[in-house]
Amino acid sequence: MDKSGAGPAQPISTLLEEKRRFPPPGGFSHQANIHDPAVYERARQDPDSFWEGFARELIWHRPWHQVLQWDPPHAQWFLGGHTNLSHNCLDRHLPHRADKPALLWEGEPGDSRSLTYGELHQEVCRFANLLTDLGVGKGDRVSLYMPLIPEAVIAMLACARIGAVHNVVFSGFSPEALQERINNAGSRILVTVDGAYRRGQLLELKEATDKVLADCPSVEKVVVVRRAGKGAPMTPGRDLWWDEGVAGVSTQCPSTPLDSEDMLFILYTSGTTGKPKGVVHTTGGYMVGVYATTRWVLDMKEDDVYWCTADIGWITGHSYVVYGPLLCGATTVIYEGAPDYHARDRMWRIIEKYHVSVFYTAPTVVRAAISWGREWLHERDLSSLRLLGSVGEPINPEAWMWYWEKVGGGRCPIVDTWWQTETGMIMLTPLPGLTELKPGSATLPFPGVEAEVVDEQGQPLPHGQGGYLVVTRPWPAMLRTIYGNPKRYIQAYWNRFPGIYFTGDSARKDEDGYIWVLGRADDVLNIAGHRLSTMEVESALVAHPAVAEAAAIGRSHPIKGEVLVCFVTVKVGTDGPVNLEAPLKDYISDKISPIARPDQIVFTAELPKTQSGKIMRRLLRDIAEGRAVGDVSTLSDPSTILTLQEKYKGAA
Ligand code: WTA
Numbered sequence: 001m002d003k004s005g006a007g008p009a010q011p012i013s014t015l016l017e018e019k020r021r022f023p024p025p026g027g028f029s030h031q032a033n034i035h036d037p038a039v040y041e042r043a044r045q046d047p048d049s050f051w052e053g054f055a056r057e058l059i060w061h062r063p064w065h066q067v068l069q070w071d072p073p074h075a076q077w078f079l080g081g082h083t084n085l086s087h088n089c090l091d092r093h094l095p096h097r098a099d100k101p102a103l104l105w106e107g108e109p110g111d112s113r114s115l116t117y118g119e120l121h122q123e124v125c126r127f128a129n130l131l132t133d134l135g136v137g138k139g140d141r142v143s144l145y146m147p148l149i150p151e152a153v154i155a156m157l158a159c160a161r162i163g164a165v166h167n168v169v170f171s172g173f174s175p176e177a178l179q180e181r182i183n184n185a186g187s188r189i190l191v192t193v194d195g196a197y198r199r200g201q202l203l204e205l206k207e208a209t210d211k212v213l214a215d216c217p218s219v220e221k222v223v224v225v226r227r228a229g230k231g232a233p234m235t236p237g238r239d240l241w242w243d244e245g246v247a248g249v250s251t252q253c254p255s256t257p258l259d260s261e262d263m264l265f266i267l268y269t270s271g272t273t274g275k276p277k278g279v280v281h282t283t284g285g286y287m288v289g290v291y292a293t294t295r296w297v298l299d300m301k302e303d304d305v306y307w308c309t310a311d312i313g314w315i316t317g318h319s320y321v322v323y324g325p326l327l328c329g330a331t332t333v334i335y336e337g338a339p340d341y342h343a344r345d346r347m348w349r350i351i352e353k354y355h356v357s358v359f360y361t362a363p364t365v366v367r368a369a370i371s372w373g374r375e376w377l378h379e380r381d382l383s384s385l386r387l388l389g390s391v392g393e394p395i396n397p398e399a400w401m402w403y404w405e406k407v408g409g410g411r412c413p414i415v416d417t418w419w420q421t422e423t424g425m426i427m428l429t430p431l432p433g434l435t436e437l438k439p440g441s442a443t444l445p446f447p448g449v450e451a452e453v454v455d456e457q458g459q460p461l462p463h464g465q466g467g468y469l470v471v472t473r474p475w476p477a478m479l480r481t482i483y484g485n486p487k488r489y490i491q492a493y494w495n496r497f498p499g500i501y502f503t504g505d506s507a508r509k510d511e512d513g514y515i516w517v518l519g520r521a522d523d524v525l526n527i528a529g530h531r532l533s534t535m536e537v538e539s540a541l542v543a544h545p546a547v548a549e550a551a552a553i554g555r556s557h558p559i560k561g562e563v564l565v566c567f568v569t570v571k572v573g574t575d576g577p578v579n580l581e582a583p584l585k586d587y588i589s590d591k592i593s594p595i596a597r598p599d600q601i602v603f604t605a606e607l608p609k610t611q612s613g614k615i616m617r618r619l620l621r622d623i624a625e626g627r628a629v630g631d632v633s634t635l636s637d638p639s640t641i642l643t644l645q646e647k648y649k650g651a652a
Pocket of ligand 1: 269314316391392395416418419420421422442503504505517519520612
């Protein structure tokens with residue numbers, strides 16, 4: 001997303017108010033990794049020592065001499081320190097936890113694999129040695145185009161071990177998207193698979209990459225994992241099978257001590273306009289930020305079985321599927337496939353089967369589960385759960401309540417965590433043993449993080465008024481630059497308010513200082529001169545018993561300026577659209593305000609979403625304006641657009 005777009009010229013009106021409050025459930029605080037409210041003040045007074053405290057719990061080959069150097073907008077953390085993330089995720093645990101499961105993997109067809117810390121360490125060493133044999137050294141880029149299988153995690157940790165820079169490209173992206181990212185990063189190696197399973201179908205990833213590899217001049221070698229066992233075309237001299245490559249290779253590979261500011265990975269994030277940006281993260285600060293937040297927000301303990309449903313193609317998969325839980329010595333569950341395959345109870349079955357204690361997912365997944373109906377949960381035993389998390393979008397209060405009651409059984413705190421690819425770590429969040437929860441609010445900045453809601457001039461807004469969400473002090477896991485484009489780093493994040501990080505999101509603070517993220521600043525609606533957040537209208541719609549998902553956008557109108565158009569997906573088994581249009585319009589005007597009465601409601605089976613589940617409102621705006629739709633390369637299912645264009649014409 002580009003964060004430089006125009007935003008609210010006037011504050012955003014707030015029309016919905018959420019009154020429900022949930023203190024930490026009985027017994028939770030007592031066992032939580034953090035239950036002392038004084039941490040906030042302590043971190044505010046001396047943020048450097050606060051972060052240093054976490055850094056000291058990890059292994060450094062050479063200590064740092066300075067915690068932070070801040071030459072806006074360039075930060076360096078733990079200067080002079082040498083460390084290795086793979087070492088901290090693996091070797092650090094070997095004396096006590098070599099035989100404990102580090103990774104529990106379930107394939108979509110139902111196959112499974114478990115790797116202990118000892119086994120994972122060996123596999124990582126073998127692959128790191130293979131990479132070295134292939135000529136990969138410190139700073140070289142390695143692209144991964146793989147489904148969520150153990151080898152993907154092994155490859156990430158192997159890169160980190162030798163100082164190579166991983167560049168994970170989501171396996172659902174097209175070969176052209178892969179090509180663009182490989183070329184931008186200048187990757188020497190590509191790691192992929194013969195086939196990946198998704199919703200029962202086999203995606204032939206190696207064959208797909210062959211279509212573009214001729215146009216990826218930097219790629220010297222392609223390592224192919226036999227996931228599907230179906231074989232793949234192999235180019236002699238360039239392509240090799242993973243299993244053949246690591247056969248007979250030593251399982252010893254001492255980790256390379258890296259400078260704290262050595263590059264760890266590049267991860268591309270798409271902009272609403274322009275080319276994807278290669279967000280650069282470095283070693284020491286990222287490690288400390290991710291470790292701190294996994295310990296305190298996800299309350300991670302050594303005996304937790306933790307499942308985060310994100311793919312490693314996203315930042316959540318980097319920070320909280322791989323690095324965070326392994327830094328904490330926990331067991332991390334990974335699942336290859338779709339949440340509704342073979343049936344709509346797959347997620348609940350996985351939780352039951354592995355006795356998952358901490359579960360972290362996205363609102364889009366929760367809303368999908370709601371629309372499938374609660375009968376899918378009835379026979380599943382979810383009593384192992386103790387903590388739930390949400391990330392990726394604002395979670396609508398009704399979805400929150402369902403998650404709380406039906407999944408958490410009213411005993412699990414929900415941590416609604418706001419952060420970004422760029423922030424690397426969770427930034428706004430409850431601390432589950434401390435914070436009173438309000439459904440729909442990501443609550444407060446993590447200790448040591450400082451965030452504000454400001455107006456156009458960068459001045460803090462009074463409580464209740466919506467404006468821009470900014471971060472006012474550097475944090476350890478912050479992005480360092482945009483790969484190959486330092487100007488864009490400045491232009492996208494630092495130009496609007498000098499020295500202050502511009503998130504591109506809009507938000508408001510309430511009377512308790514809780515932050516409510518309202519969505520992307522460039523998604524804000526302007527109806528009859530009132531600036532409304534898409535989040536509020538959508539939340540209100542989702543609270544209607546018949547509605548599963550909704551997207552609200554503004555369409556230009558010759559007289560009124562802008563009118564509200566809502567795209568709505570109804571729940572399975574509810575009455576057809578015909579009966580719902582008028583009641584839904586009344587409902588919104590009643591729940592929010594007559595000014596928010598939708599001009600039009602379009603019923604649809606699918607909403608256009610990114611591969612990570614975010615609704616692409618700009619495409620809906622294009623459809624509603626009747627113009628050609630913009631870039632759809634990150635859309636999960638491009639056919640949705642055609643269907644919607646047809647629908648829209650029919651409804652207009
Ligand atoms: C949105 C995902 C509200 C927000 C980790 C942000 C959220 C963008 C939340 C980053 C949340 C993420 N509440 N909005 N809890 N979490 N967002 O880079 O708009 O894929 O700017 O990182 O997702 O998305 P990204």
